[in-house]
Amino acid sequence: MTERNIGEIRVNGRSYRKPTAPTVVVCYDGCDPRYISHGVLAGLLPNISRIMSEGFFAIADAAMPTFTNPNNMSIVTGAPPKVHGISGNYYLDKATGREVMITDASLVSSGTVLAALADAGVRVAAITAKDKLRKMLGSGLRGICFSSEHAREATLEENGIDEVERLVGRPTVGHGPAQRRTRRGTGGFIQSRSRQARRADA
Numbered sequence: 001m002t003e004r005n006i007g008e009i010r011v012n013g014r015s016y017r018k019p020t021a022p023t024v025v026v027c028y029d030g031c032d033p034r035y036i037s038h039g040v041l042a043g044l045l046p047n048i049s050r051i052m053s054e055g056f057f058a059i060a061d062a063a064m065p066t067f068t069n070p071n072n073m074s075i076v077t078g079a080p081p082k083v084h085g086i087s088g089n090y091y092l093d094k095a096t097g098r099e100v101m102i103t104d105a106s107l108v109s110s111g112t113v114l115a116a117l118a119d120a121g122v123r124v125a126a127i128t129a130k131d132k133l134r135k136m137l138g139s140g141l142r143g144i145c146f147s148s149e150h151a152r153e154a155t156l157e158e159n160g161i162d163e164v165e166r167l168v169g170r171p172t173v174g175h176g177p178a179q180r181r182t183r184r185g186t187g188g189f190i191q192s193r194s195r196q197a198r199r200a201d202a
Helices: 033-041 046-054 068-077 113-119 131-137 164-168 177-184 186-201
Strands: 002-005 008-011 014-017 090-093 098-101 125-128 144-147
Touching (some): 014 113
Parallel strands (some): 125 144
Antiparallel strands (some): 002 008, 008 014
C-alpha cells in the first residue's frame, strides 16, 4: 500500500521523505565490507571514499534468505520477503517440479519506494548490473530502469531511456575493445579490465 503526503511518501507501512536534492543509492550485492574498507585505505576507491566521508555509508543487515533477489527487493520496498513476495532467486513450479529463475515482476506483491517516489513527482532512475533484476526493481516504476548488461538495447518504450552508450561515453560491457582483446589471452583481459575499473572510479 502506498500513500502520499506533501514532502513524504508512505510505502509498506514506512514513511520516507522526498529527496530535496539529487540522491544516489549504491548497493554492493554479496560484497564483504572488508573489500571496500581495504580499497579505501589503499587509495583505490577515491569516489567511494568521498561518498563515505561526505555522504552516507552503512552496512545493512541482510534479509533472509540471503539471496540477491529477496535482498534487493527488500531494499526497494523497505519490507521483508513475506511482504514483497520474492523469497528466493528461484521458485518451484509445482506443475512441472522444476526450479524456475525469477526474472520478472510477476511475483512481486507490494509497491516499491522507487515507484512511489516517481508517482509523487520525483525523477527516478533504477540501474541494475544484471538484467534479471531489472523488472523486479522497476515494478510499477514510471521512470528510467535498465541494466548495464543490456544498456545498448535500452529503448524509451521499455526502459524510459535510449542511446545509453552515447550518454555515458563508453560501450556496454562485453562490446568494447577490452572485451574483444580477451580472445588473445586472459592476461590481457585482466589488465585491460583493471585499467577500466580505475578509470571508472577516477
